[in-house]
Amino acid sequence: MLARVNKRGSLRVSLIFTFIVFALIWLNPNWTDRSIHRVLHVGLDTDLTTADAKQGLCKQHGWQPFEGSTRRVYDLLMVNTELDWLEIRLNTTYDHVDYFVIVESPKTFTNLDKPLVIKDNLDKFAAFRDKIIYHELEIPPGFHSDRENPAWDWEDLQRNAMYDQVLPRLTDARAPRHKDVIIVADVDEIIRPETITLLKTCDFPRRLNLRSQFFYYSFQYLHMGQQWAHPQATFYQGQDTILPVNLRNGDGGFAPLIAFETADLWDAGWHCSSCFSTIEELLTKMSSFSHQWMNHEFFRNRDWIADHVREGKDVWARETEHYERIENNHDIPKILLDQRDRFRYLLDRDGPSAGFQDYP
Structure with a gap:
């Protein structure tokens, strides 16, 4: 008898919950809209x-x-x-x-x-x-x-x-x-x-x-x-x-x-x-990471950092992280297009310095 009562109670709760959800959806149809929008x-x-x-x-x-x-x-x-x-x-x-x-x-x-x-x-x-x-x-x-x-x-x-x-x-x-x-x-x-x-x-x-x-x-x-x-x-x-x-x-x-x-x-x-003009800034960022394994001394080596940034490889050696090189990217904030020389490090990581002002 108790099991039957509990079953009815659970069914009643489920029906009430379903009613609430459908009522909210009806009142605000945007809530169900998970489609991919493009700006x-x-x-x-x-x-x-x-x-x-x-x-x-x-x-x-x-x-x-x-x-x-x-x-x-x-x-x-x-x-x-x-x-x-x-x-x-x-x-x-x-x-x-x-x-x-x-x-x-x-x-x-x-x-x-x-x-x-x-x-x-x-x-x-x-x-x-x-x-x-x-x-x-x-x-x-x-x-x-x-x-x-x-x-x-x-x-x-x-x-x-x-x-x-x-x-x-x-x-x-x-x-x-x-x-x-x-x-x-x-x-x-x-x-x-x-x-x-x-x-x-x-x-x-x-x-x-x-x-x-x-x-x-x-x-x-x-x-x-x-x-x-x-x-x-x-x-x-x-x-x-x-x-x-x-x-x-x-x-x-x-x-x-x-x-x-x-x-x-x-x-x-x-x-x-990790888009910085100096390696020192990147090291400072590493020190403040919530993910402290990313601040290991191995990853803080300046030569390691410069080599990986220059080649577009993950500084933290994560196997899941890969990057595609984009040449002459124009889909960027306008100020970077207007002041290319000043923000060169955000556009081009080639060369011995890998775009860093404090390396080598």
């Missing part, structure tokens, strides 16, 4: 002044136009010492983003002291300063990690601080409004301006993966395989806003429904991993 349906010169134009653009991506006042865009970015990448990002999207939120930590992910490089160099970004919201990470008293690899907790602390230590505290004109766009990214995950146009115009899903062309060392070597699964975009919902760590990791909230509110937007930007 390149829009150009920087696309005329979106009419309702029909907006409808046509959004329809090509399976969405509806956003109804409401003009959306603002908050670009929440993680920065370590990458001053060049910050400049590239600001130059590429300044005219399209409303605020760049930068949270800088006095600690590495491995809890080592480090200088506040961005704070000390803010004067170099005077042309963009009106849109930069800078915040030094507030480390909670007694903060510590019980995980085997505490670097992940340090990284999560800084990533979430881009939201919870900044956006709720903004006042007046800078305060976020309902449904304003929030982008969560690392500084070297550059978003195409066309992507931002799309995000401001259309009612996109609550969790949107901005898939990016994935390069290593420079835009000369394209990573073979799927496009990079970051950055992410969502929108402001007050206390219900998805935190950056949950957004980036694809978790948090009611797990069975996450898949229904997630979609991928392909060709949305560029990601260039």
